[in-house]
Amino acid sequence: MSESWDVVIVGAGIVGAACAFQCASRGMRTAVVEAKSIGGGATAAGMGHIVVMDDSPAQLALTHYSQTLWQELSKTLPADVEYESCGTLWVAADDEEMLEVRRKSDVYASAGVATEVLDARTLADAEPQLRTPLAGALFVPSDAVLYPPCAAGYLMAKARSLGAKLHRRKVLSAHSGEVRLDDGTHLNSTHIVIASGADACDLLPALPIKKRKGHLVITDRYPGFVRHQLVELGYLKSAHSSTADSVAFNVQPRKTGQLLIGSSRQYGAEDTTVNQPTVAAMTERAQSYLPNIGELSAIRVWTGFRAATPDKLPLIGPWPEDDSLFLATGHEGLGITTSLGTASILADYLEGTAPAIPTAPYLPARFARSVVSA
Amino acid sequence: MTERFDILVVGAGPAGIAAAVTAAAAGKQVALVDDNPAAGGQIWRSDSKRPTTARTWLEKLAASSVVRLQGWRIVDSPSRGVLRADGKDGCRDLEYNQLVMATDARERFLPFPGWTLPNVMGAGGLDAMVRGGLPIADKRVVVAGTGPLLLAVAAHLARRGAKIVAICEQAPLRRFIPFLASLCGESAKAMQGIDYVRSTFGSKIYLGCWPVAASGNQKLETVTLRRGERQWEERCDFLACGFHLVPNLELPALMNCRIDKGFVAVDHLLQTSICGVFCAGEPIGIGGVEIALLEGEIAGLAAAGNTDAAIRLAQRRTRRLGFVRALATVTELDPRLKELATNATLVCRCEDVSFGRLRHHDSWREAKLHTRCGMGACQGRICGTAAEFLFDWDSGSIFSSVRPPLFPVRVSSLGHADTLADKGDSLASADMLASKETE
């Protein structure tokens, strides 16, 4: 059976769903292929944190752009998406980290992101459960949290209401304008977008994407224990390192009153089993910042895989060597945040419009040489 | 803190007690872990009058060298040969050479309008509350669902002075005939039981009957029952409703033991697909006390290396498997029980997710992710079990996502073994446990 489309998107995680919504709302005949659950991969495993991050100017630009799109969309999000603008507190443990807080404050200001520097006292008032003394924190009020599977579900539902079609099948191959499904269907399309996260390598083995395993713990309901997303400044070091296994303090209050405790990063671990020493290190780190968190009831621990690229920036745009292929993947720990920005940029490419921010840093072609030589 | 044992037995119901006692008698260093305040599991819960078999085994346990970890629950297997146990005063790692899992079964609950009202409980649930001190004399009780547990509970509650208003078994009469025939093969004791039941409850036993609604203001006041075309209401104080038992497979699934048709797969000596890991009692087939005791002994002997004795007992077990099969047949659920829930009826009680919201999804995983059904404290033990029956989702997927902790634990108990908080030796004094359990 054969069908004809303007764009076929492989993967209905939050990035794929966001792309489907953008493409469909711009009048493109859109199909999405997803074999498993909508938002069931890394989208379901991650923290749902919408956060502006400044590991690099390109990361800052993309996360800021995307965060403003989320703020706009938040006005229409249904209750089950649980969008909450609780903001982020980047916590400084000592004076050295406080210098980092001030540096960050300046960088965010230059990008137009409002922040507030909190001293030790103000921080303790804002978050009484944090250990004292800490040096202070950077408060980013425009950051938010949400429940990702329902966000992906909402975006997909919107896309379908605008005419996008969902195929619940596995993709066997996707190239040269044709996507073959495991039921024998052939989808012919002007453009194909690979948005399948860490599984993108199944279709394009040459992609420079590696799986970066993470763990999360969720507690029972303790409303008010923590009011903002709390992240240690060392998180950036952990996310930045491209080789070492690491944990970093990162705790999120959910609208339900449950706490999400993260974060961990490991390379080379491809199985989904919970790694007890990693969880131990992660929870011990959390207890060092929130001493009473040890007494809370943890109801589940799980794992997920981030799609990581060598330079920590995603792959958004045309894939060299195949005019029909585009990528929207490799988002590491920022898939939720940058999903909307990615979708806008991608749709701009497909339409031939100029994207709202410079997008050269995210072009897949930057790895072209390594691809050709692979 | 880490402790080492030759044989670790998880679950102090009849199977676990038999396994622990038998393994200790064979000279092994044995520990028995259980999450209730006292041993006995569900069927031998502390009560004023235990059956002789229970007293005998509990006395053997008290007299044995078995190390007791009562009030501890197994939450994880942090590495090979180690289980993590969490209790009131802390958390400890238990190292073992051989493991016997006797994790028992739980009741299956099916949703119907009003099933979340206070005083609607499982049959075993209400029984446990009564054994736990709830006065039931002169209270009106409707017992419903399926399985021999209903009669056992009704009889016990009646002895305590409850007014049993009705006993509603969903199986029709024709399904009972082969079951009763298999009971005749079992023993004369069974025939006495049937006589007792008929004489005590006679007119109030309804077959092919089930509750379609419970109602009341803030708590149960009335139950609506249906039998064929007839539907009527009974005023009552409690509804004890459970649809037979399903095995507790979380620990075997976490250990990666092979699960076959909803039960742990074991060889004739009750070893699972994992070498050195054995399983006995309800998780390998719902069969009640007698076979659970036998299986406990077999597993205890096999784990202790006494293969010859284990083989002899295994032969006796084969003869009893007919009862297990007959029990499974008679407790098969009528498909009309899938239609009791309306769109507004809650299926997930932890997260308040309704039947109407769940039915649109294609799989358990998708339903879970998008409605949060099964993501609450019970981690799907109640709603997942119901969903397996209500929807045509792939049932294997409900257990393929077992993750630690098996029960909620303090965040601090997720830490490294040597940092686990342990406020000293909280092993209950053997004397204290013995006097409570053998009275």
Next chain:
Amino acid sequence: MPELPPLYLLVNDVPVTVAPGTTVASAILIAGIPTRQSVTGEPRGPLCGMGICFECRVNIDGVQHQRSCQVLCTEGMKVRTT
């Protein structure tokens, strides 16, 4: 075996008398109140009686989310339901 004297515990500041060996869940049922409110505000009581349904969760002596069907009453215990 001599009968042990009854225990007094507080359930939402109201004294309840029970026989020794009574579980906290049964004590709450004796007090005639629900153990908790569901996430949408429904009153709930114990369901399974064996520690797996989590409907009997209460605060005992300041510690939240304890399964009361698996805890024995002790003299002076302070129980809070939601």
